[in-house]
Amino acid sequence: MALILQIETSTISCSVSLAENGATIACKEASERNIHASSITLFIEEVMKSAGKDMSDLNAVAVSKGPGSYTGLRIGVSTAKGLCYALDIPLIAVDTLKVMASNRQVNSGNTESLLCPMIDARRMEVYTAVYDSALNEINPVSAKIIDEDSFADLLATKKIVFFGDGAEKCVETLGANANATFITTFENSASDMSAEAFDRFNEQVFEDIAYFEPYYLKDFVATTPKAV
Structure with missing residues (x-):
């Protein structure tokens, strides 16, 4: 049996779920900017309580490793690593x-269609990849800056489904293509x-808790608020 706590904070969504043998048995989530730090611990408590489980019952913690929001990933991974240290259980990414x-x-x-998940980055940039139906x-x-030539080679012959919180910025640029x-x-x-x-747990593909870092893809860029 595998009881795995799962954390997803790579976008504006703050999401926590509990899965037993690969099937989700409880989930708590909300999509709102800048709530990860204040909500993630509460969501974990609510998920465990709703499933009638104790933290000591967990066999592993899984975390979405990125790419995505620098701050969101940092909070999610830090939380997952802290739980793994405290409970002496493995970390799955x-x-x-x-x-x-x-x-x-x-x-x-x-x-038939290719799959193109997109996570919003800055301006016209997205974190993305393209998969076929077999993944x-x-x-x-x-990290791709979207313009009129983006995915032109694939769109010439293949249908592509663009989705995720970065897909909206592509509609105006690529929307005229019938294959999009x-x-x-x-x-x-x-x-x-x-x-x-669950697959990674069974295969014992675990991370080194001390050294694991999120897949940021790009360096963090700090911005200075404009003077009022």
Whole structure:
């Protein structure tokens, strides 16, 4: 048996779920900017209580490793590592974009279109990758600035579904292409991590708690607030 606490904080969504043997049994989440630090501990407590489980029952903690929001990832990974240290249980890291693609594939059943999850970065930039229906990586994970030529080689012959909180900024630029479909209501959820986290637990693919860092993809850029 594997009882895994799962944490997803790579976007504005703050999401915590509990999975037993690869099936989600409880979930608490909210999509609102800058709530991760204040909400994640409370969400963990609510999820454990609603499932009737104690923290001592956990066999592992899984965390969405990125790419994504620098602050969100830092909070999620720090929380996961702290729990693993305190409970002496392993840490599992799952690829954020691949989990998004897996969720979309399971829910749509579409085997013809390529899948392009997108996480909003700065301005016209997104963190993205392209997968086929079997979740093979067609384009590697990258930080991409979207313009009229983006994905032109693939869109010339393939249908692509763009989704995630970065997809909306692509509608105006790529929307004229008949092979492009956009889903702007997709939200990242810790409940989507269950199958991947369970597989990694069974395969004993664990992270070094002392040295593991999120996959930020880009260096953090601090900005100075404009004077009023």
